[in-house]
Amino acid sequence: MAGIVGLLAFDKVWNVSKFLYYSMVGLQHRGYASSGVVMLNQDMRSVVKDVSPEDLEFQLEGWAGIGYTGSRRGYPIHNDEVAIAVDGVLRDPESFLKAFTKDREKALEEARGAFSLVAMTRDGEIVGYRDETGVRPLSLGGFGFDMGIIASEPVAMSVIGGDFRREIQPGEMVTISSLNVKSRQIKEPRKxxxxxxxxxxxxxDSQVNENSVYETRVRIGEQLAEEKPIKADTVIGVPDTALPFAVGYSRKLGLQLDLGFTRTGSPIRTMLASDSFLKIVGVQLKLNPIKGAVFGKRVVLIDDSMVTGTTLKNTIMSLRRLGAKEVHVLIGSPKLISACPYGIEVPEDKELIAANLSEEEIAKVLGADSIHWLSLEGLFKAISRSTLCTGCMTKKYPKVI
Ligand code: SF4
Known part of the structure; x- marks a missing residue:
């Protein structure tokens, strides 16, 4: 998974490097193990790749640029004419780069995979393309009358004071140049x-496929309340993702909503911390439970998903140590039972706890009093769309590759 951005100033006197950098910071929730940028000045040679995000605050010069922040090394890929950043899975990216350099529309027609991309050409264009399934998001925006921006999510625009204009449609290519913004439908949508x-x-704070993410998550919380009302003293959500679930759940049932966790210190990259003590400290710094919110209470704890269950198990242990009387777990997604072939890092089936154990067994392993996952029907209802991929929850994958 990745966040991608392409940014072009309509007047070449601008240096867009800071705008690009902060847009990428706004997308780091999509992945930040490896970051890279390519800037366009005279010769497209300003390239920085495979660095950690902190190292990206550089002083490169350019009136246009593209950036990648995600889990893969080597992006953006580039040659002397074109640079490309991809979110999702694009088959054989190096051959695609060659084909795109020769004939971009033909290359996009023939591309295989499930992806969104931004490309920058040496002659001064930013191209955004979302494959015909629209599995990965992509948006178009600007910075007043001075810049055009294409990015994974609208937050990449709002964090730099820019404006979100619209989402790029499945199968659509958008080209920004200093003269205009053009759109062309390359493939028929198969959403x-x-x-x-x-x-x-x-x-x-983003929008995906014309739905507000916040409002959708509140509706997921309301769905959970319909499916599994629990007599509890307080509802808490795991920050940040699950907070709106807790808002929807508590609102629907008239239950008290509490802030169950706080973060302290500067973020520690726990995945990369080699020292096991640092790993534990890193987790606690990220998410330290608040005693006053849970002591002596029957707690509903809501999280967004469950992969191996290890983090949730530690969280429940911490809540009990702080005096929580009962801990009932609700998960704001259906069970994850299969890997994702389209760019989201869902592990193999054997590592997914919900693919291998019954609900009772999982509750026991976690030390929870009860556990409930959002139903598939509940998910469709909350998102109000039928054109969804649910492959990792159903093993029924849309045919995209
Ligand atoms: S398999 Fe799951 S994570 Fe992957 S695209 Fe489909 S819904 Fe998203």
Whole structure:
């Protein structure tokens, strides 16, 4: 998974590097293990790749640029004429780069995969393309009359004070140059929007496929309340993703809503911390439970998803240590039972706890009093769309590759 941005100033006197950098910071929730940018000045040679996000605050010069922040190394890929950043899965990216350099529309017609991309050409164009399924998001915006922006999510625009204009449609190519913004439908849409974008991937303040992410998550919380009303003293959500679920759940049932966790210190990249003590400290710094919110209470704890269950198990243990009387777990997505071939890092089936154990067994492993996952019907109802990919929850994948 990745956040991608392309940004072009309509007047070459601008240096857009800071705008690009902060847009990428706004997309780091989509992944930040590796970041890279390519800037366009005279010769497209300003390239920085495979660096950690902190190292990206650089002083490169350019009136246009594209950026990648995500889990893969080597992006953006580029040659002397074109640079490309991809979110999702694009088959054989190097051959695609060659084909795109020769004839971009033909290359897009023939591309295989499930992806969104931004490209920058040496002659001064930013191109955005969303494959015909629209599985990964992509949006168009600007910065007043000075810049055009294409990015994974509208937050990449709002964080720099820019404006979101619209989402790019499945199968649509949008080209920004210093003269104009053009659109062309390259392929007929076969919509299969990723459900996980709504559940946890996209940022709370974003919009995905014309749905507000925040409002969708509140509706998911309301659905959970309909499916599994629990007599509890308080409802808490795991920050940040699950907070709107808790809002919807508590609102629907008239239950008290509490802030169950706080973050302290500067963020520690726990996945990368080699020292096991640092890993534990990193997790606690990220998410330290608040005693006053849970002591002596029957707690409903809502999270967005469950992969291996390890983090949730630790969270429940912490809540009990702080005196929670009961802990009932609700998950704002259906069970994850299968890997994602389209760019979201859902592990193999054997690592997914819900694919291998019964609900009772999972509750026991986690130390929870009860556990409930959102139903598939509940998910469709909350998102109000039928054109969704639910492959990792149903093993029924849309045919995209
Ligand atoms: S398989 Fe799951 S994570 Fe992957 S695109 Fe489909 S819904 Fe999204």
């Amino acid at each position: 299969a929007y990723c459900s996980i974008e709504y559940v946890y991937q996209a940022r709370i």
